[in-house]
Amino acid sequence: MASVRQTNAGTCFKEFRENWVKAHPCFGNRKNCGFRKRVLDKGRYERFIALARIFLHTVQGRKRIEGLFASHTLEDQQHYFDTMWDTRRWRSIFKIFFNKKVLAKRGLSPDYFHFDDGTESFVESFYRRSKHAMTELPIEGNYFLSQYLLGRYQTEMEIPDYLRLENFKTIQSRLDKIQIVTADVKKWLASREPTSIDCLSLSNICELMSIEETATTFEEVSRTARKGAWICFRNLMIPKNCSGFFVQSD
Template identity: 25%
Template sequence: EPLLEMRDTAEQRTYFDTYLAPLFEHKLVRSLTSMKASLFGLGIPPAQYDSLASAGGGDMSVVLKQRLEKLVCDFPIAENYFAQQAFGRRYPSGDGGPLPLYLQSHNFADLRNRADRVTVVNRSVTQRLADEPEGSMDAYVLLDAQDWMTDQQLNELWAEITRTAKPGSKVIFRTADEPSLLPGRVSPEILARWTYHEARSREMTARDRSAIYGGFHLYELNA
């Protein structure tokens, strides 16, 4: 893949404008991306498809073009292991290129020594938190799971998060669409106990090298 050999983002921009951007003008591409089943292979279920498409006014091809542009143009390919996977379907061999921390060989000993600290639980986060005492947690990582939750599920989840959180606890998550999905869906009484760090969230969204998500969000429980 030519992209993997490019030396800087200027070359990457030229490649995107010349070869990739025009693809999204083809009727076939626009037709295929309008079908929800076309994105199942990317792990995007129907509920998340709708959220993702809303970022482009309902036109999925617009969103995919924007996200691909970010992946190709905003970060040096040589330093972005998400792009290495997307375009090369592999990570660089050895430690000679960008790798997630857990695949870097100098971290293997730490991983081995601390593996017994990990507990695998096959339950929803809401169910798991229900077993924990009040004020016992300080960090929550929700990934993008909320994108396909109902309003009831969101409220049940955030009720448990709020109950188990210590003052100053932080919650991070991603969304397919750009704005946070909580306002208007989670109870105002619950959200009033949290501060949304909007500027920090925008900063982290811009730094998200995976590029497929519209937003990264940070909430902190008020003291």
């Protein structure tokens, strides 16, 4: 399970590169929805979220959803969530879409169902996470939340860095430097030279690893990372702390 996989990676990247070469980078607005459907919304998870979003708009209504984004402070967000948002219909979305049966059909591994993050169920876990995002994190500029709830970015200023106009030419000129490798991450890192990598992004790949496999992975991360390298480690459901795998040095 400790591998880096991407279905039809070459085909997807070829389409991505061809579109990027000729497209304007602000894909979040309605005028560029064609590119979003072909690339940004192409994944299985993104299609699942799009389906849940359709149901959300039916349950909450467009006016109520956009009202959430009118909040300017965390206090405003908390008040809006408590008084306008947190209804029985809202909670029903989690029971319908984020239960084990539905998630399994959408490709989530059965091993995920043995997780323990302090909640009693997937439904409760996803509900708590959504409440945290809506009430404890500033909603202004939160392009992740606007994509989830609105299906678009709020403005051309509230977008990821890779979609910003000022970065477009730089990315466009370096597309030929991207290489896709499908391999076991531990073995691939073991084949790299020491202190040869500037940045590593490990998204979800350690969740279904054993403790031993995780330790091996981070031993290789520590060995191959250059001094001052950026390391991003992300898990979805299964709690796993990586801090113990690194040794601080002067």
